[in-house]
Amino acid sequence: MNKDIDFLASARRTIELERDAVNDLLSQLDGDFEKACKLALNCTGRIIVTGMGKSGHIGNKIAATLASTGTPSFFVHPGEASHGDLGMFTRNDVVIALSNSGETSEVLSILPLIKRMNAPLISITGNPDSTLSRAGDASLNVTITEEACPLNLAPTSSTTATLVVGDALAIALLEARGFSAEDFAFSHPGGSLGRKLLLKVSDIMHSGADIPRVNEKTMLHQALIEVTQKRLGMTTVTDEAGVLLGIFTDGDLRRALDHEVDMKQTPITEVMTTDCTTVHSDMLAAEALQIMQDKQINSLIVLDQQQRPVGALNMHDMLKAGVI
Structure with a gap:
């Protein structure tokens, strides 16, 4: 040796x-x-x-x-x-x-x-x-x-x-x-690569009654109850026709607390974010993940063609589905 x-x-x-x-x-x-x-x-x-x-x-x-x-x-x-x-x-x-x-x-x-x-x-x-x-x-x-x-x-x-x-x-x-990448995914459905390339937003989003939702007349303290119950860290805000007006997130709550707003007297429309990022249900989950990472956000709203929320998802959903 x-x-x-x-x-x-x-x-x-x-x-x-x-x-x-x-x-x-x-x-x-x-x-x-x-x-x-x-x-x-x-x-x-x-x-x-x-x-x-x-x-x-x-x-x-x-x-x-x-x-x-x-x-x-x-x-x-x-x-x-x-x-x-x-x-x-x-x-x-x-x-x-x-x-x-x-x-x-x-x-x-x-x-x-x-x-x-x-x-x-x-x-x-x-x-x-x-x-x-x-x-x-x-x-x-x-x-x-x-x-x-x-x-x-x-x-x-x-x-x-x-x-x-x-x-x-x-x-x-x-x-x-x-x-194509999609062809490759079809021969690797059991792996993480297959999940990344095949899963669509519609496969992992929360839909129906699971979507956090309040209307434009909701007070801030009532919106907090919806955020807590749906456990996605946010809620959508819609008008009477169900069209998305904005989103209220944990970050919006912290900013509201910094300004010492009255939670029972403040309408949700005064503290919500109107310039929110949205996606459509046919988008690949991997694309949605990239949007979240690029914009450094944790949640996304899924809209239909009439701009009405049909789904919601967050980073935890991506992790649970194996997209990350």
């Missing part, structure tokens, strides 16, 4: 070598990358990714990224493929095969069956003269100068380069398909 090792120097060396491997990819991109993109775009089945060992782990990540960005994809272990899982392959699929050497036996053993099935093959390999590279309908070169491993043995720089090319392919396809 070398107890005198400089850990920071080792880390910097690893990062620099992997950075250089990624930079080298820029000069290695050619027409085959475009060909690979077109094969994937024209695929009427699924993108099947396969690879052995560390390449397999990277392949799993590439398949997951493709699937989550609009390109249906899954990973098949090449060893399992030779023992029945080739039944998952169809002639409508496109196969992406990974092997740094391009000579991995488990991968090469299934090539004849892929070719016989006439499924297009995209190879990603660090050896452009390898069997796998030559077999590809499109061959992506991820040749590296040196692994980050000081023995130049453990897959490090090579797996990083392969992963980056996989990401480049996924993002190019995402852009070609016009894949």
Whole structure:
């Protein structure tokens, strides 16, 4: 054991070598990358990714990224493929095969069956003269100068380069398909990102009798009762037709107390805020949150087309819904 090792120097060396491997990819991109993109775009089945060992782990990540960005994809272990899982392959699929050497036996053993099935093959390999590279309908070169491993043995720089090319392919396809943030959210409904992108104001707002509401003739002390009962830290103020005139918040109450107003004799219209921020129910909750953060406010009123309150929400509702 070398107890005198400089850990920071080792880390910097690893990062620099992997950075250089990624930079080298820029000069290695050619027409085959475009060909690979077109094969994937024209695929009427699924993108099947396969690879052995560390390449397999990277392949799993590439398949997951493709699937989550609009390109249906899954990973098949090449060893399992030779023992029945080739039944998952169809002639409508496109196969992406990974092997740094391009000579991995488990991968090469299934090539004849892929070719016989006439499924297009995209190879990603660090050896452009390898069997796998030559077999590809499109061959992506991820040749590296040196692994980050000081023995130049453990897959490090090579797996990083392969992963980056996989990401480049996924993002190019995402852009070609016009894949949107909403599309992304539909494939991530269980996560916080999905909630942020899919939830609308109407999904989380308080509505009906839960909306704090007083009319323009209400006295301040009566409005305070409404604020307390509805527990949103504010109340709307409307005219006889139900049209919003203003909002009364905790901040308005503090200002009223500073001016020592008579709570029983002061109409709510004298202390309310008329220039209040409002939103509509079809707005994304994430957009409403951004408005609250930009304006440094804790509550929002939701209006219909006639400027009547149909909902109300505050920062706690955003937090409870997982938008924050």
